[in-house]
Structure formats: structure tokens, C-alpha cells
Amino acid sequence: MATAVKVDEDAKSRLEELQAEIRLRTGESVTQQELLSRLIDEAYDSRKEVIDSFRSSTLPLSEAEKEAMRQGRISSGVETDEDDIDDVLY
Structure with a gap:
């Protein structure tokens, strides 16, 4: 049973x-159906990479990203202990 799948013009062009x-x-x-089936089979075998490609960010952070986070930190001059954190969270 075949099901129609809509793809944009660019994807259709690259498939052709x-x-x-x-x-x-x-x-x-090969038909486009055979080709798509083969591509899906191969993507399924490496699905972790396919899934990861849809993540909005990747871990671990790059050194530049780590440095940007360090630069954004400031000290409030107030020491915080576990009780303070518990009071805020709970």
C-alpha cells in the first residue's frame, strides 16, 4: 500500500x-519509491545521528560557548549555601 508524502521542490529535485x-x-x-525506501532503511540504522540532527543544540558545549557563559556571569557579593537554595526551590 503506497502513501503519498509531500516534499518541497528542493527535496524533490535532489531526489530526482x-x-x-x-x-x-x-x-x-530505480523508482523514487525504491530510493526513498533505501534511504529510510539506512537512516533507520543510524537513527541516533538522524535524531540528533533535529536537536536545537548539541552537547558538549564548544569552548567558545563555555567562554561566553563564563563572561555572562557576575558575582552578587552574597554567598549562597544549600539552605538558601532549598528555600528558593521549595
Whole structure:
């Protein structure tokens, strides 16, 4: 059972380009459905990387990001202990 999937023009164009390159380099014609199925299978095998590619930020922080965080810190001149933290949080 086939289901329609909408893709933007750029993605469609790149899919067609990849399809043509496969035909040119291998002499084999593949349908876009076969090509998408193969790409999904390969992405599924490396799904951690695919999932991570959708994260808005990555960890660990780069040295530049760490330095930017350090520069943004200021001292209020007030020493804070665990009881103070507990009072604020709870």
C-alpha cells in the first residue's frame, strides 16, 4: 500500500538528481519509491545521528560557548549555601 508524502521542490529535485546519478553510475533504474525506501532503511540504522540532527543544540558545549557563559556571569557579593537554595526551590 503506497502513501503519498509531500516534499518541497528542493527535496524533490535532489531526489530526482540522486535517482539520475544512480542510473548513470550503475546502469540500474530505480523508482523514487525504491530510493526513498533505501534511504529510510539506512537512516533507520543510524537513527541516533538522524535524531540528533533535529536537536536545537548539541552537547558538549564548544569552548567558545563555555567562554561566553563564563563572561555572562557576575558575582552578587552574597554567598549562597544549600539552605538558601532549598528555600528558593521549595
